[in-house]
Amino acid sequence: MVINLGKQHSLLSNWVSELRDVEVQNDRMRFRKNLERIGEVAAYEISKTLAWEEKEITTPLGIASCKVLQSQPVLATILRAGLGMHNGLLNYFDKGENAFISAYRKHHADGSFDINIEYMSCPELEDKVLIISDPMIATGASLVKAIQYLKEEGVSKEIHIVCAIACTVGIEFILREQPKATIWCGDIDDEITAKGYIVPGLGDAGDLAFGQKMQF
Numbered sequence: 265m266v267i268n269l270g271k272q273h274s275l276l277s278n279w280v281s282e283l284r285d286v287e288v289q290n291d292r293m294r295f296r297k298n299l300e301r302i303g304e305v306a307a308y309e310i311s312k313t314l315a316w317e318e319k320e321i322t323t324p325l326g327i328a329s330c331k332v333l334q335s336q337p338v339l340a341t342i343l344r345a346g347l348g349m350h351n352g353l354l355n356y357f358d359k360g361e362n363a364f365i366s367a368y369r370k371h372h373a374d375g376s377f378d379i380n381i382e383y384m385s386c387p388e389l390e391d392k393v394l395i396i397s398d399p400m401i402a403t404g405a406s407l408v409k410a411i412q413y414l415k416e417e418g419v420s421k422e423i424h425i426v427c428a429i430a431c432t433v434g435i436e437f438i439l440r441e442q443p444k445a446t447i448w449c450g451d452i453d454d455e456i457t458a459k460g461y462i463v464p465g466l467g468d469a470g471d472l473a474f475g476q477k478m479q480f
């Protein structure tokens with residue numbers, strides 16, 4: 265299932281437009297902050313779909329019957345571009361466990377690339393809710409590979425994927441490979457370049473958030 269949060273005409277669409285805007289996106293602090301804010305809104309929206317339970321809470325004046333989250337999700341992100349969004353999700357699911365996985369594109373002379381994963385730290389995932397963030401879903405290849413690696417730590421009961429912009433081909437690929445996942449995005453674009461960049465997209469989210477990297 266795909267949920268395009270940008271359809272709701274909320275502040276989130278403002279933040280996505282700032283991420284895209286060449287006049288605004290070079291302010292790295294604002295770029296990171298906007299990704300964080302989208303992560304926060306996504307956390308809030310996802311929280312409405314999770315399991316809740318009633319709990320008696322003692323206040324200074326009596327007992328209140330409150331709804332509390334049954335269990336905290338595991339928050340996973342793909343280094344490095346996902347860090348801002350991850351922070352936003354963690355601001356709201358503040359007791360959640362965390363998983364980090366590195367994925368980078370190894371480019372070849374013909375313009376094609378492979379996804380390489382070299383690092384992962386992950387808690388036990390069995391029967392937990394997994395929320396994985398990556399600001400840009402282009403081909404979906406790195407996300408699918410990351411989920412395959414994470415699944416070695418147990419099969420989560422639900423998978424939520426959070427991104428700022430998703431490309432249609434990436435969405436289709438992910439839902440083919442992980443049909444039970446829910447994709448939460450800020451906007452959807454239809455085009456992708458041969459080098460795997462989303463059009464109109466926003467450019468390279470990792471570089472915009474943290475500075476240009478060397479190509480290797």
Ligand code: URA
Pocket residue numbers: 345400401402460461462463465466467468469470
């Ligand atoms: N990653 C990015 O940072 N940008 C894209 O357009 C696609 C993948």
